[in-house]
Amino acid sequence: MSLEKMIALHPDVAGNVNAELTTAARHAMLCTLFCTSCADACIAEDMDMTQCIRTCLDCADICAATSRMAVRRAGQNIAMLRAQVETCIRACEFCAEECDKHDHEHCKLCATMCRECAEDCRKALPTIQ
Numbered sequence: 001m002s003l004e005k006m007i008a009l010h011p012d013v014a015g016n017v018n019a020e021l022t023t024a025a026r027h028a029m030l031c032t033l034f035c036t037s038c039a040d041a042c043i044a045e046d047m048d049m050t051q052c053i054r055t056c057l058d059c060a061d062i063c064a065a066t067s068r069m070a071v072r073r074a075g076q077n078i079a080m081l082r083a084q085v086e087t088c089i090r091a092c093e094f095c096a097e098e099c100d101k102h103d104h105e106h107c108k109l110c111a112t113m114c115r116e117c118a119e120d121c122r123k124a125l126p127t128i129q
Contacts, residue, residue, distance in 0.1 A: 004022050029064070031092065034109065034110050038109070066085060088118070
């Protein structure tokens with residue numbers, strides 16, 4: 001399935017898909033799943049992972065909202081979308097920093113995904129006009 005094709009079919013898009021924003025939306029959706037999975041794995045660890053769990057779940061929620069907002073094309077709310085993408089960048093940075101504190105492989109993967117998501121969101125920001 002192609003997210004680009006789905007967005008291109010929207011009547012308000014007329015085939016003019018913002019590729020950077022679409023990539024950021026896809027990465028944010030994946031980051032939601034990575035952060036949720038990492039939080040769940042942290043629950044099973046034999047140590048107090050409360051802060052990591054909280055940070056991952058917060059990041060997952062923010063990434064989920066970002067991915068949904070990034071694919072909406074009816075009407076315009078550029079200021080809100082930009083603010084959400086900026087928030088996603090910060091949440092991913094916070095989550096990567098927290099996951100970096102732990103030696104668990106799931107935390108390492110989550111931190112990598114968060115950094116990738118943040119980078120794609122940074123690339124998309126200038127295209128949101």
